[in-house]
Amino acid sequence: MSDKIVEKDASTAAPSYDAAAVQHGALPTRNGSVERRGTLQRGPFFLDIPVLNQLRGKRCILASQSPRRKQILAPLGLNFEVTPSKKPENLSKEDLGPLQYVLKTAEQKCLDVYELALENSMKSIPDPSLVISADTIIVTNSGRILEKPRSQADHIAMLKMLRDQKSHKVNTAVVVLAPREDARDPGYNFETSVEETKVFFDESVSDELIEAYVRTREGVDKAGGYGLQGMGSLLVEKIEGSSDNVVGLPLRVTLGLIEKAVLNTGDEEDEAGDADDE
Structure with a gap:
């Protein structure tokens, strides 16, 4: 050699x-x-790795209008177009429970945007090579799923509850879809993951600080009503797990899902199936 x-x-x-x-x-x-x-x-x-090099210059879609998720994905060096799903998020929290609810919601977003992209594709616009969706929820110790605050009073009450119960969970579901080159049903690879981070609020945070934070309006568009990456960090004592999972997209996990969806075309499974048939 x-x-x-x-x-x-x-x-x-x-x-x-x-x-x-x-x-x-x-x-x-x-x-x-x-x-x-x-x-x-x-x-x-940018990272010089095969899966990202393969996707550079290709059509990649982020099925979310969250600027925070797009910012988290920026280090990958892919040019994501933003196409949020217009499908209503009306799945039953009670029937599904937190983990299935957040996963099914993210899956619904991803498939909706992918199907819409295929319908709208023209000769000058290629089919997408990658679609990523995500959904983030806050889960209280009693298992209640918190949405975005509906009003200032609701916002204040939500943050006081999170402070008083000390800790809560943040679950983010990530879904990655990549079309297959062969015609094997359903025509794409679909990889998913649900990540969990435990967040501890500072019990000494005063009502005055919570009310002042609410007046900044930083947390109005966020589940749970606070942003860890901004002034909301003043409310948080510590976290256990990924911080970008709390912000809305665990980058390390997402990259792993992209590699599985884009590079693993299922050939190994096909070969295993052929061997069983012999």
Whole structure:
């Protein structure tokens, strides 16, 4: 075996550390050292892994209008178009329970947007290569599912309840759909996961702070009525689990689902089935 190192093409190879430091906002000084200059901040380079490289330039859809989810996905370097589902979220919480409710809701969103994209596809617009949907719910210790606050009074009462019961769970369901190249039914790969994070509110948070937070209106569009990534962190003592799961999309889990849906076409299952038939 040859010991020769094969270098990547200069256009795709990662830059040297000095060059990367410059592009992150650091400028070389007269003595060759690096000086930070925040005004030139450009951000990190995208992940160079097969599944993301395969999807670059392809049509990818985020079936959610949440700007937080789109921001979480940004490091993957895919150009997501945002197409929220218009299907009403009217599944029965009582019949399904929290975990099945959040999963079925996310599945419904994903399939609705995928089917709509296929119906609206034209010659100049390719079929989607990836669709991602998600749904996040807050679950109290008694198993009650909290929605977005309906009014200021409801918002205040919701946050006081979460404070007084100390902890609650945040469940996010992620669904990833990728079309299959063969014609095997149903024509796509479908991968799902439901992640859970436990959030502890600070019991010493005053009513005045809760009321002041509600007046900022930061939490009006969020299940449970608070945003961990913003001023809502003032209400939280600690979390157990993924923080981006609380924000609305667990990125590590989502990347794993993308890899399964896009790269695993089911060939191994087909081969196993053929072997059983022999």
